[in-house]
Amino acid sequence: MRLVDHFIVGGPGGASARKSAIFDPNNGSVQGEVALGNSETLEIAVQAALKAQPAWAGTNPQRRARVMFRFKELVEANMNSLAHLLSSEHGKVIADSKGDIQRGLEVVEFACGIPHVLKGEYTQGAGPGIDVYSMRQPIGIGAGITPFNFPAMIPLWMGAVAIACGNAFILKPSERDPSVPNRLAELFLEAGLPEGIFQVVHGDKEMVDAILDHPEIGAVSFVGSSDIAHYVYNRGVAAGKRVQAMGGAKNHGIVMPDADLDQVVNDLCGAAFGSAGERCMAVPVVVPVGEDTAERLKAKLIPAIEALKVGISTDAEAHYGPVVTQAHKEKIESWITSCVEEGGELIVDGRGFKLQGHENGFFVGPTLIDHVTPEMDSYHNEIFGPVLQIVRAADFEEALALPSKHQYGNGVAIFTRNGHAAREFAARVNVGMVGINVPIPVPVAYHTFGGWKRSAFGDTNQHGMEGVKFWTKVKTVTQRWPNGSLDGENTFVIPTMA
Ligand code: NAD
Numbered sequence: 139m140r141l142v143d144h145f146i147v148g149g150p151g152g153a154s155a156r157k158s159a160i161f162d163p164n165n166g167s168v169q170g171e172v173a174l175g176n177s178e179t180l181e182i183a184v185q186a187a188l189k190a191q192p193a194w195a196g197t198n199p200q201r202r203a204r205v206m207f208r209f210k211e212l213v214e215a216n217m218n219s220l221a222h223l224l225s226s227e228h229g230k231v232i233a234d235s236k237g238d239i240q241r242g243l244e245v246v247e248f249a250c251g252i253p254h255v256l257k258g259e260y261t262q263g264a265g266p267g268i269d270v271y272s273m274r275q276p277i278g279i280g281a282g283i284t285p286f287n288f289p290a291m292i293p294l295w296m297g298a299v300a301i302a303c304g305n306a307f308i309l310k311p312s313e314r315d316p317s318v319p320n321r322l323a324e325l326f327l328e329a330g331l332p333e334g335i336f337q338v339v340h341g342d343k344e345m346v347d348a349i350l351d352h353p354e355i356g357a358v359s360f361v362g363s364s365d366i367a368h369y370v371y372n373r374g375v376a377a378g379k380r381v382q383a384m385g386g387a388k389n390h391g392i393v394m395p396d397a398d399l400d401q402v403v404n405d406l407c408g409a410a411f412g413s414a415g416e417r418c419m420a421v422p423v424v425v426p427v428g429e430d431t432a433e434r435l436k437a438k439l440i441p442a443i444e445a446l447k448v449g450i451s452t453d454a455e456a457h458y459g460p461v462v463t464q465a466h467k468e469k470i471e472s473w474i475t476s477c478v479e480e481g482g483e484l485i486v487d488g489r490g491f492k493l494q495g496h497e498n499g500f501f502v503g504p505t506l507i508d509h510v511t512p513e514m515d516s517y518h519n520e521i522f523g524p525v526l527q528i529v530r531a532a533d534f535e536e537a538l539a540l541p542s543k544h545q546y547g548n549g550v551a552i553f554t555r556n557g558h559a560a561r562e563f564a565a566r567v568n569v570g571m572v573g574i575n576v577p578i579p580v581p582v583a584y585h586t587f588g589g590w591k592r593s594a595f596g597d598t599n600q601h602g603m604e605g606v607k608f609w610t611k612v613k614t615v616t617q618r619w620p621n622g623s624l625d626g627e628n629t630f631v632i633p634t635m636a
Contacts, residue, residue, distance in 0.1 A: 146179070216321075228451075230414070232452060248584050273613050279305065283349065290322065364593070382608055385589075390541040403439055424528050425537045443504045550567055
């Protein structure tokens, strides 16, 4: 049986004999195992990181950027095989896996500009003969703990910025699709990154706890579900670390009466069902404004959803593939059942979907449920599957209040031709990332990614300047070069620049 082992300097190590199955979501079989490490495994990685990091931090930023350039080229050269590897464990279709890798590479491209963004600030003559300057220095060792749904993009959100800033980075990816992170670590080495700067430890809660408690790890970036994000945030902060922890989501798409409904339906099909709905920026709730909009939208949505093709991840014609595990398939189906029991009107039912020739695959058919209301548990919670709920709103204010009051605040989109309504919505909605006629408003790498409310704990976002801030500490130097005379200064009062 294929074993995905830790990618750490000094060999796999550790005394852990625990392993976890890696499934092939297309047919439900076990295709390999991943090692589940413990504090001993982590210690080997931390020691290697401690050894390597000072020299890496002392490598000038331009040379660090050159490694990033080479890494980008290597990933591009290996795009096809990486995408197939990613799809084989995750289940998303190949084109989507390429998108996952490409969005990660865009953060690498941002990291190639690290010499520019690390320049710091300087004030000449802040006082008589006094200059002040600030510099951004690496934290030392940082860790990333990532979810299953973007096994290339999210490790690179964190890892590319962390190492470009001069840190050593230890990644603990999802145990469900662990192979691509190891492959990225190999390509970093091939690109010239010194050993010990990008390592991968595999595991579950035991490894996460070891990371959170390790005194040499100064910063932890987490992405996953909200309860675990909250736990990671609290435990990491209690241990004195800098922590950012991104959580779950329930993104709404608001459809105003004047929206171009053909465009909306096309956008919604991709945003709700693409990647089987397993995206934190998916749109699982659509809010038509007014009964007439709701009826017109529903009439167009039904045939579009019924025409979606569900297939195996290598089927180039498929719109989306299987979900990640049997347990997740069952959870999605039970949310559909509970939504119907709560009073939702099931329009298209994806439960019990079987793909011919792949009957044991983890497939869920596209599902549409109307007349969902804010009191329902299935609205309040994240389903993370190919399920679109329609929540009808009477007017703009009611539509605006829905995402604003929801426990999650990751992304939201408004579809309209009315610039005033869009502007008003963007300014007032209580959500971190807003799309105007853009269904999945994932910001470009040189801006920054992060939600509000229970979608993110901590106060810095991923990548862009926020990422650079997270992975560095500011040091401010006030310098004076006296010319030899004491100038009769009183040194017993707090110095001012007066
Ligand atoms: P998850 O929370 O189950 O796992 C995330 C990470 O936490 C994994 O590395 C996992 O090994 C670890 N983990 C699991 N259980 C743990 C425990 N009890 N204690 C400590 N660590 C534990 O999430 P997932 O199912 O892999 O990913 C899907 C979730 O991630 C969804 O909720 C989705 O919305 C969210 N997500 C959020 C963003 C964002 O940026 N806000 C992006 C992608 C995914």
